[in-house]
Amino acid sequence: MPREIITLQCGQCGNQIGCRFWDLALREHASHNTNATFDHALSSFFRNVDTRHSPPLEIPTGTGNSPIRSLKARAVLIDMEEGVIKQLISGHLGDLFDTKQYITGNSGSGNNWAQGHEVYGPEYADDILEKIRKQVELCDSLQSFVMLHSLGGGTGSGVGSYIVELLHDAYPQVYQFSTSIFPSVDDDVVTSPYNSQKENTRGKHSIAKGKVKGDKPFDSMNGIAANLLLHLTSSMRFEGSLNVDLNEITTNLVPYPKLHFLVSSMAPHSAFSHAGSAAQQHRAINQLFTEVFMRDNQLIKVDPTRSTYLACALLMRGNGCTISDLHQNVARIKHRLTMVSLPHATKSFRGSLLCGT
Amino acid sequence: MGCVVVQLGQGGNQMASAFFNALASLSHPATASQDFFRDSSTGEHIARAVLIDMEPKVVAAAMKRPCGSPLSNPGSWSYSQNRQVICDSGSGNNWARGFYVHGPRCQDSILDTVRLEVEECDRFGGFVTMQSMGGGTGSGLGTYISEALRDEYPSTCILSNCIWPHESGEVIVQSYNVLLTLSYLESLADGIVILQNEGLTSICKKLLGIQRPSFDHMNEVAAESLVSVLLPAFWRPVEATLSPQKENTHRLTHPIIQTGNNKPNNSGKFVASSHIHLLSDLVSVLCAHPAYRLLSLRFTPQVPPQSLDFTTFTWGAHMKQLRHMLTMGAWGDTDINWSAALSTIASSTSKVSNQPGLRPTNRSVANLLILRGNGSQHADVNTFAHESLYPIWSVDPLNVAVNETKLGNYEMAAGLLSNCQSTVMPASRVLPRAYGMYSARAYLHQYFEHGMDNSSFDAAFATVEDIVARYLAL
Numbered sequence: 150m151p152r153e154i155i156t157l158q159c160g161q162c163g164n165q166i167g168c169r170f171w172d173l174a175l176r177e178h179a180s181h182n183t184n185a186t187f188d189h190a191l192s193s194f195f196r197n198v199d200t201r202h203s204p205p206l207e208i209p210t211g212t213g214n215s216p217i218r219s220l221k222a223r224a225v226l227i228d229m230e231e232g233v234i235k236q237l238i239s240g241h242l243g244d245l246f247d248t249k250q251y252i253t254g255n256s257g258s259g260n261n262w263a264q265g266h267e268v269y270g271p272e273y274a275d276d277i278l279e280k281i282r283k284q285v286e287l288c289d290s291l292q293s294f295v296m297l298h299s300l301g302g303g304t305g306s307g308v309g310s311y312i313v314e315l316l317h318d319a320y321p322q323v324y325q326f327s328t329s330i331f332p333s334v335d336d337d338v339v340t341s342p343y344n345s346q347k348e349n350t351r352g353k354h355s356i357a358k359g360k361v362k363g364d365k366p367f368d369s370m371n372g373i374a375a376n377l378l379l380h381l382t383s384s385m386r387f388e389g390s391l392n393v394d395l396n397e398i399t400t401n402l403v404p405y406p407k408l409h410f411l412v413s414s415m416a417p418h419s420a421f422s423h424a425g426s427a428a429q430q431h432r433a434i435n436q437l438f439t440e441v442f443m444r445d446n447q448l449i450k451v452d453p454t455r456s457t458y459l460a461c462a463l464l465m466r467g468n469g470c471t472i473s474d475l476h477q478n479v480a481r482i483k484h485r486l487t488m489v490s491l492p493h494a495t496k497s498f499r500g501s502l503l504c505g506t
Numbered sequence: 507m508g509c510v511v512v513q514l515g516q517g518g519n520q521m522a523s524a525f526f527n528a529l530a531s532l533s534h535p536a537t538a539s540q541d542f543f544r545d546s547s548t549g550e551h552i553a554r555a556v557l558i559d560m561e562p563k564v565v566a567a568a569m570k571r572p573c574g575s576p577l578s579n580p581g582s583w584s585y586s587q588n589r590q591v592i593c594d595s596g597s598g599n600n601w602a603r604g605f606y607v608h609g610p611r612c613q614d615s616i617l618d619t620v621r622l623e624v625e626e627c628d629r630f631g632g633f634v635t636m637q638s639m640g641g642g643t644g645s646g647l648g649t650y651i652s653e654a655l656r657d658e659y660p661s662t663c664i665l666s667n668c669i670w671p672h673e674s675g676e677v678i679v680q681s682y683n684v685l686l687t688l689s690y691l692e693s694l695a696d697g698i699v700i701l702q703n704e705g706l707t708s709i710c711k712k713l714l715g716i717q718r719p720s721f722d723h724m725n726e727v728a729a730e731s732l733v734s735v736l737l738p739a740f741w742r743p744v745e746a747t748l749s750p751q752k753e754n755t756h757r758l759t760h761p762i763i764q765t766g767n768n769k770p771n772n773s774g775k776f777v778a779s780s781h782i783h784l785l786s787d788l789v790s791v792l793c794a795h796p797a798y799r800l801l802s803l804r805f806t807p808q809v810p811p812q813s814l815d816f817t818t819f820t821w822g823a824h825m826k827q828l829r830h831m832l833t834m835g836a837w838g839d840t841d842i843n844w845s846a847a848l849s850t851i852a853s854s855t856s857k858v859s860n861q862p863g864l865r866p867t868n869r870s871v872a873n874l875l876i877l878r879g880n881g882s883q884h885a886d887v888n889t890f891a892h893e894s895l896y897p898i899w900s901v902d903p904l905n906v907a908v909n910e911t912k913l914g915n916y917e918m919a920a921g922l923l924s925n926c927q928s929t930v931m932p933a934s935r936v937l938p939r940a941y942g943m944y945s946a947r948a949y950l951h952q953y954f955e956h957g958m959d960n961s962s963f964d965a966a967f968a969t970v971e972d973i974v975a976r977y978l979a980l
Contacts (some may be wrong), residue, residue: 152595292595387563388564388567390722391516394596396595396596397599397642399598399952400600400679400952402678403949403952404948405947431717471721472719472720472721472724473707473711473718473719476672
């Protein structure tokens, strides 16, 4: 019954984002699911196992009412040096992963895309595919792979792109989302422009994010990326009045096969204080729509008002938002954006509503 | 007695839940409509429905309805647990995925489940399908299943209720989905009721005073209108004739005539011979011509619930309102130009499109008017009998049915199902948009991936153009 997502964390950046991601995912589910049952929403990202046995016994989701024994993440962690993954395993999230889920090399890729793609890729290909296959077998109905990596380094870009190609051949029916971190202008990695260029985007879709605020610590930036992933999949996991799956995002936002790069933005970034009256809430919702199209809210360094849009998807989460809010605000904001001068493009908004979380 | 409701996709399932709610609460409390409910062994009302979706969440939510005995909790009902068909993967807003991938895969289990429900009916009246046209499951899989139902049950009636998405766009590829669905359904279903989200939103905002209508509000409005035409009613002979200028006046009567002294008694049991038989009667009076099957639904009164106690109703006012709504092709009485009297509207023989500047009359092939409440037997419906409303070839275009039992809290209520031109207006607006996308080859790879090609799109476009042209030529 549930639709699972397997996360692939590749390279230092990918693993660090993953670290934040799993933390946030657990918190999100904890606030939503107060009676500790392993429901369908949890089974998108986690498995329920009984660790009293060895090897741990898989507990199937069933009707979604069985109690949580021990959660394991549906993920495969890959890095060509041990440091980051070891830190993750020995941290408080270590229980989420078992030894069959990670692959480490010894010497790192030296910030060299070719090292990652041409050398380590083929060398570890079988191992990687095997570990991924094991995760896939534990899924009832796999919906997609999500790749977390950076484009500036060696492992994330090189090995990451190699894996994407492998998966494209091995699992052609499964969607692939790639969350790629673009290096910033003042990046500390010298070879990053080369590495980003070489990144082979055979992956189906990538959501590019740049380091928007250079002087903020990495942790909060990773938090933003992690949040993005959670929001994107929230409609798949939780109930709403107009649901949007990952495959619906694909259908609506990718008009031509090669134009599959998406830019994302979020509003608000800081905690949203619950507005008082209905009118205040209404204004606050309208404010959100305005913000999400502002330059500072974009997760990549672009100015929406100066760019041309092909298609746009708006995902709303939370109580008190209705379809008419969506329509009103779309009508209002449409005029500020340049849509591609095709007759259809003026209507190219996809909305989704998710209430209650 | 019994009609099976087939709920397809998120839109269909949500609307059907609202429909059953409205049925249970608006009908006479002791006798829930046997057409749509059956009694379980424990005395509960079970909806005659099959719930179908390609992702589990919506059906799961619908199934979680609180049950209860209707004696202690009037208006309560529930779904049967084993009438759901769900898959995991969703259709991705892709008509081709719903039609070519999920359709064949789920056909057998869906038809089996439907058959189980049909077997529970004493006298099976037909299928009422509910689906949205903009998404993937409702439109694609819905069309496939309608085709399968038509093949499996060739002589039963299928009434499709289709939700037309907001024209400002809920789904980017809705133009494609909507046209593909319409082109197929047009030859499969006996009648297609088009429920426009635009109209429902405007009714909520302007008439019911809901500033920010949600889908639940819209579904409630649609459900109420549907219930007003699908609850039991009697036929009534229409004394009116066509406009006196015509030489050959012919009486507008229905073959099943109910004379004035066959009144129903107050307990709600009806005289069998004059009952409207769902769905065959509906379909035979409204969609007798195979080229005209699109229906639109209008209902009055539309007032906010808090004003209900303070509003007085008269049949005259209701008739006038409905009449103008019909003429203007509007959904609510705020869009009406009250000063447009019948005689100043374009003469009945000229084509609609040749009259620039004049708001053209919305002509109908046939109308079914259902009046509920005190005095409905004798309410004057002559205003619907004017010749300018109907083409010359239409035989018995006006049909009236009544029920003295009032609908819910409305002292007098009237529903109008019309086979009229306003149904193709949204389609005529979507066509240019779809052509634009098509000529830019936008999103086509998503559809071609699943087995469609240019010819399927061309055929669909041609069919819908045909439908629109036919209606506009009325």
